[in-house]
Amino acid sequence: MPTADQPDRPWLIRTYSGHSSARASNALYRDNLSKGQTGLSVAFDLPTQTGYDSDHPLARGEVGKVGVPICHIDDMTTLFDGIPLDRMNTSMTINATAAWLLALYVATAERQDVAPGQLQGTTQNDIIKEYLSRGTYIFPPEPSMRLTGDVVAYTVEEIPRWNPINICSYHLQEAGATPVQEIAFAMATAVAVLDSVRERDDVPDEAIGRVFGRISFFLNAGMRFIEETCKCRAMNAIWEELGRERYAIDEAKMLRFRYGVQVNSLGLSEAQPENNIVRIALEALGVTLSKEARTRSLQLPAWNEALGLPRPWDQQLSLRTQQILAHETDLLEHEDIFDGSHVIEALTRELGDAARQELQKVLEMGGAVAGVENAYMKEALVASHARRVRAIESGELTVVGVNRFREGVASPLTERGQESILKVDDSAEREQVERLRAFRSKRNAAEVQAALRHLAESLANGASVVPASIRAAHAGATTGEWADTLRKQFGQYRAPTGVSRVSSGTTSESVETVRKRVDDLAEKLGRRPKILVGKPGLDGHSNGAEQIAVKARDVGMEVVYDGIRLTPGEIVQSARDEGVHVIGLSILSGSHGVLVIDVLEGLRQEGLQSLPVVVGGIIPEQDASELSAAGVARIYTPKDFNLTQIMDEIVDVVARAHG
Amino acid sequence: MVRSRSPVSRLLSGLSAADRSAVSQALNLVDDQRPKERAAALELLDRLEQRDDAGGAVRVGITGAPGAGKSSLLNALVETLREQERTIGIIAVDPSSQQSGGALLGDRMRIGFSARESGVFLRSMAARDRLGGLADATYASVAILSAVFDLVFIETVGVGQSECDVARLVDSLIFVAQPGAGDTLQFMKAGILELPDIFVVNKADFGATAERARNELIAGLGMASERDGEGWQAPVILTSARDESGIKELAEAIDAHRGWLETSGELPVRRARGRLGFVRDALVRRYGEYGLDHIGGGAALEARVAEASEYSTFRLVHELGSEIEEALRRP
Ligand code: B12
Ligand SMILES: Nc1nc2c(ncn2[C@@H]2O[C@H](COP(=O)(O)OP(=O)(O)OP(=O)(O)O)[C@@H](O)[C@H]2O)c(=O)[nH]1
Ligand SMILES: [Mg+2]
Numbered sequence: 001m002p003t004a005d006q007p008d009r010p011w012l013i014r015t016y017s018g019h020s021s022a023r024a025s026n027a028l029y030r031d032n033l034s035k036g037q038t039g040l041s042v043a044f045d046l047p048t049q050t051g052y053d054s055d056h057p058l059a060r061g062e063v064g065k066v067g068v069p070i071c072h073i074d075d076m077t078t079l080f081d082g083i084p085l086d087r088m089n090t091s092m093t094i095n096a097t098a099a100w101l102l103a104l105y106v107a108t109a110e111r112q113d114v115a116p117g118q119l120q121g122t123t124q125n126d127i128i129k130e131y132l133s134r135g136t137y138i139f140p141p142e143p144s145m146r147l148t149g150d151v152v153a154y155t156v157e158e159i160p161r162w163n164p165i166n167i168c169s170y171h172l173q174e175a176g177a178t179p180v181q182e183i184a185f186a187m188a189t190a191v192a193v194l195d196s197v198r199e200r201d202d203v204p205d206e207a208i209g210r211v212f213g214r215i216s217f218f219l220n221a222g223m224r225f226i227e228e229t230c231k232c233r234a235m236n237a238i239w240e241e242l243g244r245e246r247y248a249i250d251e252a253k254m255l256r257f258r259y260g261v262q263v264n265s266l267g268l269s270e271a272q273p274e275n276n277i278v279r280i281a282l283e284a285l286g287v288t289l290s291k292e293a294r295t296r297s298l299q300l301p302a303w304n305e306a307l308g309l310p311r312p313w314d315q316q317l318s319l320r321t322q323q324i325l326a327h328e329t330d331l332l333e334h335e336d337i338f339d340g341s342h343v344i345e346a347l348t349r350e351l352g353d354a355a356r357q358e359l360q361k362v363l364e365m366g367g368a369v370a371g372v373e374n375a376y377m378k379e380a381l382v383a384s385h386a387r388r389v390r391a392i393e394s395g396e397l398t399v400v401g402v403n404r405f406r407e408g409v410a411s412p413l414t415e416r417g418q419e420s421i422l423k424v425d426d427s428a429e430r431e432q433v434e435r436l437r438a439f440r441s442k443r444n445a446a447e448v449q450a451a452l453r454h455l456a457e458s459l460a461n462g463a464s465v466v467p468a469s470i471r472a473a474h475a476g477a478t479t480g481e482w483a484d485t486l487r488k489q490f491g492q493y494r495a496p497t498g499v500s501r502v503s504s505g506t507t508s509e510s511v512e513t514v515r516k517r518v519d520d521l522a523e524k525l526g527r528r529p530k531i532l533v534g535k536p537g538l539d540g541h542s543n544g545a546e547q548i549a550v551k552a553r554d555v556g557m558e559v560v561y562d563g564i565r566l567t568p569g570e571i572v573q574s575a576r577d578e579g580v581h582v583i584g585l586s587i588l589s590g591s592h593g594v595l596v597i598d599v600l601e602g603l604r605q606e607g608l609q610s611l612p613v614v615v616g617g618i619i620p621e622q623d624a625s626e627l628s629a630a631g632v633a634r635i636y637t638p639k640d641f642n643l644t645q646i647m648d649e650i651v652d653v654v655a656r657a658h659g
Numbered sequence: 660m661v662r663s664r665s666p667v668s669r670l671l672s673g674l675s676a677a678d679r680s681a682v683s684q685a686l687n688l689v690d691d692q693r694p695k696e697r698a699a700a701l702e703l704l705d706r707l708e709q710r711d712d713a714g715g716a717v718r719v720g721i722t723g724a725p726g727a728g729k730s731s732l733l734n735a736l737v738e739t740l741r742e743q744e745r746t747i748g749i750i751a752v753d754p755s756s757q758q759s760g761g762a763l764l765g766d767r768m769r770i771g772f773s774a775r776e777s778g779v780f781l782r783s784m785a786a787r788d789r790l791g792g793l794a795d796a797t798y799a800s801v802a803i804l805s806a807v808f809d810l811v812f813i814e815t816v817g818v819g820q821s822e823c824d825v826a827r828l829v830d831s832l833i834f835v836a837q838p839g840a841g842d843t844l845q846f847m848k849a850g851i852l853e854l855p856d857i858f859v860v861n862k863a864d865f866g867a868t869a870e871r872a873r874n875e876l877i878a879g880l881g882m883a884s885e886r887d888g889e890g891w892q893a894p895v896i897l898t899s900a901r902d903e904s905g906i907k908e909l910a911e912a913i914d915a916h917r918g919w920l921e922t923s924g925e926l927p928v929r930r931a932r933g934r935l936g937f938v939r940d941a942l943v944r945r946y947g948e949y950g951l952d953h954i955g956g957g958a959a960l961e962a963r964v965a966e967a968s969e970y971s972t973f974r975l976v977h978e979l980g981s982e983i984e985e986a987l988r989r990p
Contacts, residue, residue: 140901374726497765499763499765500753500763500765507758515759515760518759518760518761519760522760523692525691526690526691526692526693526696527687527690527691527692528760528761528785528787549763549765550763552761553756553759553761553762553763554756554758554759554761555759555761556756556759556760556761557761558755558761558762558764558785559761559762559763559764559765560764560783561763561764561765576679576680576683577679577682577683577780577781577782578683578764578781578782578783579683579684579686579687579690579782606680607680
């Protein structure tokens with residue numbers, strides 16, 4: 001029983017961070033630890049997450065941008081320099097290349113004389129939500145599930161305190177999921193993982209309880225914090241049911257639903273960004289109030305989330321928010337304050353029942369893997385997000401400062417423009433590439449080749465890839481070499497975009513007006529206006545592109561949308577071959593500088609310089625004026641929430657360019 | 660100094676040089692409804708069709724239920740055909756929204772970009788106002804791609820109408836079924852089992868259910884195989900776009916069918932039939948059977964089409980259309 005004198009221990013307080021280089025991130029981590037942070041949460045850059053070395057053409061503009069670049073063992077030892085790994089709890093947001101980063105972590109520990117068995121932490125390692133939301137997948141679903149299992153099989157024996165997989169409903173909500181979808185799709189993912197692990201020869205039947213017990217979850221918590229509390233409680237119950245009924249587990253300790261949380265960012269606004277400080281604190285309540293459903297660890301985004309990357313001060317404010325909640329309030333001094341509340345109970349039951357039904361539906365179609373391949377889950381998310389976007393546009397859903405209560409004085413927080421976000425120095429990429437090349441030239445090439453051959457063999461014979469990967473890590477193989485070895489064996493995958501059957505919803509007068517304008521424009525052009533919605537680079541943020549594509553179709557345009565991760569060259573080629581009237585690029589990862597210019601240059605080379613280009617995403621003001629000067633016709637950022645109006649303006653852009 | 664040539668001549672020489680910008684512009688032009696552009700398009704198509712001698716590109720339609728794996732299969736096929744250094748043009752057709760007229764030309768990405776270098780060209784098209792069918796411009800687009808590439812593929816979602824539409828503009832029609840979906844049964848019911856020249860049961864990696872679907876199909880075909888008197892036995896091929904099994908066989912079947920079309924003399928017959936079908940359909944859609952009667956009805960049309968072999972199909976539609984309009988205007 002917690003009391004005022006002996007309150008419960010607070011959750012793990014973390015900040016998701018990493019940028020520029022292993023050295024810079026190491027300094028950041030040490031600084032955060034000295035400020036009272038109790039665990040590490042590593043953000044990797046997109047090339048590392050998608051299995052490319054920093055000098056790969058696809059990595060251009062992305063190195064060190066949204067996370068730390070890790071190409072080889074030296075990068076990893078630098079990242080944890082002076083941080084004793086036997087006493088650290090490290091969470092790594094890594095998925096397609098999880099087995100590799102785990103191998104680098106183990107190898108780094110070994111170099112610190114720490115045995116793998118002493119390590120504690122988490123590899124996210126949930127590939128299903130990558131296809132549905134996050135976008136850093138590489139291989140097709142089936143071999144990817146095998147890799148997931150490889151990590152589980154290895155850690156359950158060798159690193160018993162490791163969470164081999166962190167099943168994420170967090171990212172589903174960020175892609176528009178309702179609470180019911182969040183619960184159902186996450187549970188379907190867990191079932192897919194457990195079922196496939198159960199079938200493995202290298203995991204004995206008796207181990208399934210331990211595997212079940214090591215599976216943790218990563219949840220989201222939005223503004224409707226009472227509902228969110230109930231969502232967590234419903235997941236508690238469903239998880240236990242699954243354990244008992246499907247996997248015949250009855251040990252209470254194994255059945256416990258363990259989860260970490262990052263609170264919702266999708267609802268954090270660019271307009272009046274200081275409002276986000278309050279939103280973040282309220283969102284944190286939803287997953288801490290109920291003791292029975294309290295999160296084990298918490299990460300809070302920063303107030304300037306929709307502006308760009310947070311600076312140390314911004315992250316500090318989020319850290320303080322957690323500390324205030326944990327140490328100034330009486331939150332931790334009580335039993336579950338909702339026990340006996342019939343309101344909470346009823347809502348929990350309602351969410352749980354709806355989620356069980358949805359889970360059953362996915363299981364009946366063949367489970368989460370089938371639900372990825374046949375696009376069912378992705379379409380469901382795009383449709384939910386479309387409803388949300390429409391509700392904001394119509395005012396049905398209030399977002400203070402965005403679609404209501406907009407008048408106010410200017411925010412002093414953003415007075416200094418560019419200085420209110422972290423700017424990653426462009427020299428970070430150059431220096432990382434130099435270090436990588438130096439590393440490659442000094443390693444023993446024969447040893448690397450032998451280790452990669454060994455890796456290929458273990459891929460072919462079905463053994464866990466982790467031991468072979470640890471050997472490759474010590475030998476000096478790189479992230480790109482590791483991933484290429486797997487690409488050769490498994491091939492690459494492109495997931496369904498989920499947009500084709502989704503509608504942006506009922507029409508309104510303003511939609512009708514734009515439709516009429518599109519029809520008139522079609523007459524003038526001789527054929528229907530055709531738009532290419534393009535996602536250049538490694539950026540996986542697809543929400544904006546998807547909603548734009550759906551809306552453009554619904555106002556009467558013909559829309560080509562090929563999904564995420566295309567090169568500027570591929571986009572230019574597609575624009576030419578498809579005969580489009582306008583290109584719309586969506587970039588949120590911060591690499592717009594390089595990528596937009598590359599597209600414009602590619603168009604010039606094809607003689608298509610008159611083809612108008614509009615750009616949307618996280619584009620800081622100063623960059624926006626540079627892009628305009630380079631020839632971009634319009635630029636949109638999160639504050640432009642009215643999609644109908646955006647379409648209206650695109651009609652203007654096309655009419656002018658082809659007039 | 661070279662004398663500046665007409666835009667159509669410029670496009671034509673671009674097409675001869677397999678210049679991709681020219682291909683794209685030509686496709687835009689034949690889609691354009693403005694009078695001046697339509698005239699230019701007709702000129703272009705006339706001159707293209709004249710150059711299209713007896714054989715020309717291999718034209719292949721791929722149809723089947725949504726999600727059967729048509730695009731994935733096409734992707735695998737393209738890889739195999741590229742290894743043989745043959746060039747490929749693809750038209751992928753998606754339905755238009757009845758409400759807005761817009762269309763999402765989506766999930767084309769299965770036809771990987773690595774393949775889309777100089778030897779492969781892909782254009783997505785909306786079906787426009789034709790429910791389940793093909794937009795007029797599709798026919799003209801096939802003519803353009805046929806002038807440039809060794810093989811031309813048209814992917815459409817099969818919902819009955821489109822099979823008939825596609826059959827009219829290709830030499831070989833492939834029907835893709837997937838295991839356990841009851842596709843074949845529906846197909847038999849719809850009575851269009853005679854149309855396809857090659858049957859594919861995709862997703863062979865599903866194992867037994869794929870085998871079963873194949874056997875069902877073979878049994879169904881046995882009942883409907885009267886037309887095999889012509890000498891072509893439509894094969895049923897098991898493929899998997901996932902593990903790429905059966906892809907080589909499929910490529911061989913396409914070539915074999917083409918070989919048969921040529922040696923049996925069926926190719927010109929089919930193309931003539933397709934041309935007549937297209938002209939008739941286009942006229943009826945615009946002017947109705949009533950309009951057609953004003954130029955003598957079906958039989959007369961058949962004779963007119965056969966006579967006018969020097970006219971492109973599109974010119975023919977245009978000329979006959981004007982004739983009907985004039986006839987309709989007469990008191
Ligand atoms: C949702 C979200 C996610 C989701 C994405 C889900 C998905 N499938 O899209 C998840 C959780 C997966 C995610 C992951 C990551 N994210 Co994120 N994410 C966001 C968030 C919170 C909202 C973005 C969003 O979807 N908004 C809703 C849509 C509708 O809005 P929008 O895209 O802005 O589009 C609007 C306009 O911009 C414009 N528009 C956009 N595109 C286009 C295109 C055209 C043609 C037109 C006309 C208009 C237009 O119109 C839209 C209408 O309003 C933003 C912060 C924020 N609040 O904006 C961070 C943010 C974009 N993410 C960020 C980061 C760093 C990441 C990660 C890279 C972290 C990491 N290191 O692993 C990962 C990896 C993702 C990847 N693979 O690339 C950073 C980017 C930093 C930067 N630019 O410098 C941001 C800014 C947060 C931050 N401050 O740190 N993220
Ligand atoms: N298991 C398996 N899945 C396949 C195979 N071929 C395609 N698929 C999957 O089936 C789904 C649909 O594939 P597509 O190639 O887009 O099918 P399509 O017929 O072109 O679909 P539409 O154009 O939407 O009608 C995707 O998830 C593919 O990954 C195969 O041979 N085996
Ligand atoms: Mg397709």
